Amino acid sequence: MAVLLGPLADRDAWSAIGECPIEKTMAVAGTKSAMLIMREAYYGTTRFDDFARRVGITKAATSARLSELVSAGMLQKRPYQEPGQRVRDEYVLTDAGRDFMPVVWAMFEWGRNHLPNNTRLRLTHLDCGADASVEIRCEKGHSVPPDELGVRVVRRSRPEGQ
Amino acid sequence: MAVLLGPLADRDAWSAIGECPIEKTMAVAGTKSAMLIMREAYYGTTRFDDFARRVGITKAATSARLSELVSAGMLQKRPYQEPGQRVRDEYVLTDAGRDFMPVVWAMFEWGRNHLPNNTRLRLTHLDCGADASVEIRCEKGHSVPPDELGVRVVRRSRPEGQ
């Protein structure tokens, strides 16, 4: 891949541009259980015990991971109350959590294409019935192949209209 | 997200469909250092010491991760020889490794959008100059929003399957 950024000579070079976002994302949600909890959230799971059972991890791990994902802004606690029960919290996706979907489903797609025994699963666009996948695209609508992708550093970062 | 697969009642349900590809992908390349080594590979790095220095990990970790990524089929050893030096191996991307790019760049995009201090970085389509991003699309060309994505299980072609 040709890059505008270029391979950085060493890790210190990243500090000049605010650290590597990949590394920071991995620090926040880069564990196996965190990814699977996000998978469950996309499947519609919201309750503590459901996360623990469906992901297949202990309650201790579930507790730790849910707290971290809430801190990271990917999940949000929402109070609910079953009749005759005390008020509890469930864990629902935030916009930032939904924005994380390409990460999880890109792993899904890579695994089913490159690891054994997953040929039966497909991502699907429910509205039209066609199979879906995760791809890299530019704003002009081109599909971007590996050798045409680059990273650039913009001069100054500020939100539009400021 | 509405799903055809639906939230699986427990983790054992995955075994009926060959285990979860997300989980298997995380098992194979789901560490922070593995992701950063793949980042470096996309930037064009191929040499052992360059991986270690640019990722910022020890040689021991570099050695372990490179071996795992070769076993996973994402990198490939290729012999080379500098004049006057012995033959060594460098680590180059395979097709499967290039197919992993959406995972890494989706993390890049999520991090720069949702974590502080990364607003200066942009993915770019080098051929046309437009900014790029990672998105979920169906074969008919629709961009697939979170609530329109599903997972389906295709029927076994093999009669022995069930």
Next chain:
DNA sequence: CAGTATCCATAAAGATACTG
């Protein structure tokens, strides 16, 4: 430059028991 070997610290996660 490209590793291997050793020892040590921390993080992730399982097992189990307990609480309201």
Next chain:
DNA sequence: CAGTATCTTTATGGATACTG
């Protein structure tokens, strides 16, 4: 159902020294 509290094992990775 929704957690917390221990205790233990394994995974990850740093520090350092050594090799061809």
